[in-house]
Amino acid sequence: MHPSDKLHEECGVFGIYRREGVGVVDETYHALYALQHRGQESCGMAVNVDGVITCHKDIGLVTDVFTKDRMEKITDGRIAVGHCRYGTTGSLNTANAQPLLVNHLKGAMALCHNGNLTNAAFLRERYEMSGAIFHATSDSEVIAYTITQQRLRCASIEEAVRASMEIIEGAYCLVIMSATKLIAARDPHGFRPLCMGRIGEDIVFASETCALDAIGATFVRDIQPGEMVVVSPKGLEAYPPLVSDRKGLCVFEYIYFARPDSVVDGVSVHEARLTAGRLLARSHPVEADVVIGAPDSGLDAALGYSYESGIPYGIGLIKNKYIGRTFIQPEQKQRAASVRIKLNAVTATVKDRRVVLVDDSIVRGTTSARVVRMLREAGAREVHVVFSAPPFRHACYFGTDVDDEGTLIANQHTEEEICRIIGADSIGFLRMEDLDKLTGDVHLPMCKGCFNGEYPVPPPVRMQKHRFEIPLSRQKENENEE
Ligand code: SF4
CATH class of the missing domain: 3.60.20.10 (Aminohydrolase, N-terminal nucleophile (Ntn) domain)
Known part of the structure; x- marks a missing residue:
């Protein structure tokens, strides 16, 4: 992974x-x-x-x-x-x-x-x-x-x-x-x-x-x-x-x-994200002063949340677009530093305010915890985090890099525990039953396997990467465990 x-x-x-x-x-x-x-x-x-x-x-x-x-x-x-x-x-x-x-x-x-x-x-x-x-x-x-x-x-x-x-x-x-x-x-x-x-x-x-x-x-x-x-x-x-x-x-x-300006299978990605934000505002209403999005994929959903709730939308986080993506750097120390360089809070937006932060999803939780801390350090009075996806609990075998559910925060912890771990005042997730509404009038049965564990095709019995990408020492550990 x-x-x-x-x-x-x-x-x-x-x-x-x-x-x-x-x-x-x-x-x-x-x-x-x-x-x-x-x-x-x-x-x-x-x-x-x-x-x-x-x-x-x-x-x-x-x-x-x-x-x-x-x-x-x-x-x-x-x-x-x-x-x-x-x-x-x-x-x-x-x-x-x-x-x-x-x-x-x-x-x-x-x-x-x-x-x-x-x-x-x-x-x-x-x-x-x-x-x-x-x-x-x-x-x-x-x-x-x-x-x-x-x-x-x-x-x-x-x-x-x-x-x-x-x-x-x-x-x-x-x-x-x-x-x-x-x-x-x-x-x-x-x-x-x-x-x-x-x-x-x-x-x-x-x-x-x-x-x-x-x-x-x-x-x-x-x-x-x-x-x-x-x-x-x-x-x-x-x-x-x-x-x-x-x-x-x-x-x-x-x-x-996908990029928000793309249209996938007849549905505008931007519209789908706006809808996710609107649905979140209905299912997880919060008393707050400002709605901000985690750049970039949380921005459209944050706008939707703002439209629906009437809470003003603000630019609360700035992403430095000129550094490499965090995952390119292999060492843990470098990754932590690159996250700090990559994102910064806008104090003028969040200071002394109750903030709703809209992010797309939570995978392992470390970034969310850092961002919440960053907003508090910038003076936010409260930080409520809502995700435009349901809890990511299961592995994906269809083209993403999450094939070990043991490291997923939502697989290991309850929503209350996640809230505590990331240091938020409250958290909310898009409801499973709302996923089909993202595509509006277009009826598009979709894979939701990472949320409900039900996959359109049976997961692989064994993964090809496990043959080539697990160091010998870990292969031995696995053998001993078996
Ligand atoms: S929806 Fe399906 S294909 Fe997409 S990330 Fe989740 S399990 Fe993978």
């Missing part, structure tokens, strides 16, 4: 297909920049120049990896795919960075994946037993291998992807490029978002609509759960969804992951 105190985004994927001419590198760069919030560990793009695919990827933010020098050296092409990654399986190294480029008997393929498979460990073992060698530790390589293996038997890349969708299980949004085609596919539950847009006759796919806006593309539609869309010289072809009961869109996309 990642040791920091926030749930982490998984990955962002992007693909572009030009009907004619070249010009995909700048668009891919800008789209990845817009999707940066979904993953800040590594990024990359693969560019197709007349059927020859070259891949450029590294550890770091989009602006770190794609410097002006590097951009000038990339030959522009007609098709490209891009990826930014926060590793939920697979450790931080360039081997796990994407796109994954595979050169095989029938050609080449570049693959970008968002999500987590639930049968990756099982498939990988099966492939390894039959002689396969893997270079990285992520489940995305298992998908690439599955598609490659199917490609050797199938007449086309799209048939191979379709066949692979019957084999892989769990959460996946894929954007895949071959010598002549661009393919987008979404798992049958639709855990993660994936949409399609147009720039004139050219087609683009992206994790979120904010990436379409960034490159001047017009939104066409969402890729349906279980659906595959293929763009080729023949045109655009949509393959109907595999059987799906659509139970899987991650509700955290609305609460925290």
Whole structure:
């Protein structure tokens, strides 16, 4: 498990297909920049120049990896795919960075994946037993291998992807490029978002609509759960969804992951967060002087709370946007310092006031405790904390970094205890029954597994990362415990 105190985004994927001419590198760069919030560990793009695919990827933010020098050296092409990654399986190294480029008997393929498979460990073992060698530790390589293996038997890349969708299980949004085609596919539950847009006759796919806006593309539609869309010289072809009961869109996309200016499956993320705030104000009314939001994902919900309660909205916390995300720094000492540098209270807003602080969720609780302390030190008379999500009590296996529920504060403590631990005057959570109201008129059955322990697909029997990322000493401890 990642040791920091926030749930982490998984990955962002992007693909572009030009009907004619070249010009995909700048668009891919800008789209990845817009999707940066979904993953800040590594990024990359693969560019197709007349059927020859070259891949450029590294550890770091989009602006770190794609410097002006590097951009000038990339030959522009007609098709490209891009990826930014926060590793939920697979450790931080360039081997796990994407796109994954595979050169095989029938050609080449570049693959970008968002999500987590639930049968990756099982498939990988099966492939390894039959002689396969893997270079990285992520489940995305298992998908690439599955598609490659199917490609050797199938007449086309799209048939191979379709066949692979019957084999892989769990959460996946894929954007895949071959010598002549661009393919987008979404798992049958639709855990993660994936949409399609147009720039004139050219087609683009992206994790979120904010990436379409960034490159001047017009939104066409969402890729349906279980659906595959293929763009080729023949045109655009949509393959109907595999059987799906659509139970899987991650509700955290609305609460925290996606950018507020994105529209996911027909629902504005900003509106969903406003609604969460309004619902919180109804279920957890507080006598207070000011409502503030924890930047950035608590701001929209704080506004909703303010609208509904009539308590004025204020800017109470300022986030320093120019430092790296806290989780990038590995040492505990550095993490604590970076949180203090990252957030500061606005004394003029909170001094001598009763404050309602709206945050998106509480994972381990350490950040909430620090923020409450910070507000009190700035003179707040009372601090009431409300979360725009229900208590996060269970592990997630579908593309976040929380797979060990033992470290979740809401799994180990009652609400009263959490209130005491973080030092708040009162706390409140969004009610489970209010989650479905976030999408307004759009009926969208969603995954709420981390709140109620009921998952749309069975959790993995074993995790692939446990094979490669647990130090020998801890493996021995586990054996002894067993
Ligand atoms: S378990 Fe929670 S975080 Fe994971 S996909 Fe479901 S709703 Fe999202």
